[in-house]
Amino acid sequence: MVGYSRLMEADERGTLARLRTHRIELIDPVIDRNHGRIIKTTGDGLLVEFHSVADAVRASIEIQDRMRRRNSDVPADRRIEFRVGINLGDIIFEDGDIYGDGVNIASRVEQLAEVGGICLTAAVHNQVDGRLEATFEDLGEKPLKNITRPVRVYRVLPGVDGHANAPPQGSPGAGQRSAVVKPSIAVLPFANMSGDPEQEYFADGLTEDILTELSRRRELFVISRTSSFVYKGQAANMREVAQKLGARYLVEGSVRKAADRLRITVQLIDTATDVHIWAERYDRKLDDIFAVQDEIASAIVATLPGRLEAAQQDQLARTKPANMAAYECVLAAKVLHHKSAREDNVEAQKMIDRALALDPDYAHAHAWRGCILGQAWGYGWVKDKDAVFNEVMFELDRAIALDDNDADVHRILAAIAIVRNDMTRARYHQDRALALNPNYDLVVVQMGELFTWLGQSAEGVDWIHRAMKLNPHHPSRFWGHLGRAHFVGRQYAKAIEAFMHMATFDAQQHGFLAASYAWLGDTTASAAHVARMRELDLELDLEKFLATMHYARAEDLQHLKEGLQKAGF
Template sequence: MGEERVLRRLAAIVAADVVGYTRLMDADEEGTLARLKSMRRDVLQRNAKQHGGRIFKTTGDGVLIEFTSAVDAVTSAIAIQRALPAHNADLTEGQRLALRIGISLGDVIVEGDDLYGSGVNVANRMQTLAPPGGICISGNVHEHVRNTLDIAFDDLGDQKVKNLDRPIRCYRVRDPAEPAAAGIVAPAPTLPDTPSIAVLPFTNLSGAAEQDYFADGITEDIITALSRLRWLFVIARNSTFSYKGRAIDVRQVAQELGVRYVLEGSVRAAGQRIRIVGQLIDARTGKHLWAEKYDRDLTDVFVVQDEITNVVVATIEPHLYAEEGARAASKPPGSIDAWGLVVRAMGLINKVGRRQNDEAQALLRQAISVDPGYARAHALLGWAIWWATLCYWVPETREGYAQAARHAQDGVSCDPADPWARMTFGLCLSTAGQHERALAELQAALDLNPSFALGRTAHGWALLRAGHYDAAVTETGKAIRMSPTDSFAGIYTAIHGLALLGARRFAEALPHLRRSVSAFAEYSGHYNTLISCCGHLGLIEEAQEFIAARSRVGPPLHLSVLRQNLGKFAHCDVFVEGLKKAGVPE
């Protein structure tokens, strides 16, 4: 029998390695691993996929990526190095990850999904010659790209490298982290599979040059805030501001920048009043996904900027999730990756209902089987189970909360910088009565994403459970103001009303609690709070109507059960007192 034929092909190979990996691991092993996973997913994998590459091997401190084109390989490597400063922006100097990158073009041996041979070996050797943040390429790669990409190179001559018996011609890409010089015509970036957005400079319609600073400030703040959404690829400020003052076509801009979504807006000031208008556009279809205007008194410029930034980001995030979920759902089932499964689940979770919760859990378990280290999948599954348990959609509540906590902890372990993971874990701790730890986790979620409206409501929930009613009222009020119309709005009003009830501000609580029941009639807890509030206000007839309605969605209501369930929480007494006044049996 003849020997099995060896499968070979020509490939451009990118080898990327973390600078000072051993030192970073010695200083902070768990944190370094979490940051490395995040960088692989959000920078390396995203940029490789955007330029037609695939990661075929990961090592402890690096990756190997295959491309069919040397031009794509170099373009992707430059994009990776340019993306790293923004990815590292919130880290200390000692935590930041830097890469050396080497690129070669050569014959490779194919074994399954893995590649071997001289093409891989040379790329690894080129990488060792690159400075931190730099890129070195072999001579044959240079021959392929020098007349296609208008990029400057430094000729390093022939280099003798380890384990290769002949010198290799080497070129260094000059300043890969710097934007290309004016006049260079680069190929339009490929639209990534994951969400991408450009925030165009807001237009100053006031006619006064001094208002430019405010329009620019709003734009920059929104870019910064959106960049905290790590599932979203955001074009840097310097790129989008090159369009300032120009008549533009949104579709053309999106094509030039390689993004699917564009956010644009305007600012108009008149006296001490200012109007900010924003709109979110799917540039591929021209569809307007969201538009809103905000009128504010311009008493404190920076306060207004912060408020508008948080409101805009909190409002458009659910719209992006919904649109991405619809896109993922339209793909053939076998082609959906972990991200596609998660974004579909997010669209279902946003609808809050029982059937959607069950479907979301199934998608998230599938996502975790595809990518066990995907923090957001664990976090969302923890949230879905926690919510299902809260709504009595599971047979055993103790086990439900325990499952939710396990997935939330897994999410935090996979990525401590994922705000959904920190929020869900914080809610699990709060439910267990561990108030100080819960508040710390929930504050961490908001530090990671100040525009996280659901996270802000969760923080308010934990505050009121710990007895900090005034702070809870303030926090939950911010959440309502940040995102008054999203699908979680019924939860926001419910927890705001509960905080007001805890503070014995019953008349103020009542309209919020009525709205919460109207928005989400499947959750018996909303009814409980409304019934208690009616009891305190002497609205006994209305309370009895809600008791009857509640019996259709939850277990029988008894004071003894509520005392047991709420015994760990500061608002237990005022809550049960109102129920008793409303006629709820012991």
């Protein structure tokens, strides 16, 4: 355990309680499941013996990955983190303890590991290389304290779900169930171009804020600050840096100050193709340096994942589904889901089912399966609504059991609660999602939706505008949310203006446009939108339309009903 003395000095009782919780819920069960035996505890450490080095490495990877997820929303000064060392060698059993060089070397190798990392000896590496879904970096021969000969040491490289990398096609383990290959991204220290040493703090702080906020996104694997800051002030080849860090994508930027103005540039690079996926420039007046730092960091982390997904969608279009990894299947399913069409929903279900077949313990995939099935349930595209709803809740319960810190899980639970008109539960999950990832545009815009259903249109409009500002490349449906919020506020012209930003309308959006024009007295326009509603859904009537609304106040539902009746629906 790293920083044990510091944590104990700051909060002895709380540290022991948190460590005990991690032991009971995570560490001891993982060791037991992998046929390990805890020989002894040393306050800040564990000595564990395994029958198989593969079991030892597998258990270590799982513990470190899950501890990283557990720590994602814990302040840095309160995190319980570990280093792991693994060795294969002869040991002496005596009075329930084990001794010998094998144990001593494992202890020394552990000290070479970085925080949250795993180091192992060549003896271990030779046994597991190619047998496990992990890749390793050769650190060379290392002199170890009180060990006469140097020992070759390897570290487990970040890559898949924190550590393991998927084996290449044709290698041992390929084709078997594998951990999720998330897109890996490293944020290099922003360069201070102003010549002002004071701005060095700002540049470093901005880099750290971006790293922290990106780490909240469960669909990304973010390389740690410790690794990326090695390249501070260095002119290095991007591809070489990416290879050393184990990152596919790099974020780099610069900060320049002149008088009371600040200019920040940022770009996202795909190192596999040397393509600049996205670049942006931010010019701000330096009234409050910390407020500017927060604003820029929020804007960057809200935009980056969407730009990264857009780049990957181009690749997916050229990839056969049978060749897609679990993450790619989830990404393809999301794209189909956002089209909000019945046939696309069916295809999205197929893609998300494939993702879970590849990795049954992929929490993010379970969450999105719940979301995709929830869309079909909400639109009435299913025969047995009760059975499908039970499936939705099963998927979300499974996702939250696997990863309670995934903002998407709580966002989707909030959406389901809204559809069930349970606004108290919706607000709980919405607040939790927002706390986990305050810069996630889908969470922020859904907060605006929630306020709209509650009849608080001004707050709804404010949150939706905030989401749009966070992600200037937001989906067009954000304009639909804004239009509905303005309609609740009886601002019909603004509602129409918002809807008109959309390229196409579904029956529900035509309905709000019809009601808005009707309240403004434009019978020609309102009748035209009613006609389009009927063309899009021959079975739609007023009762069915209103049944899809979730207003908490009866007057808001009545207001929509009267507008539609004025339009002739």
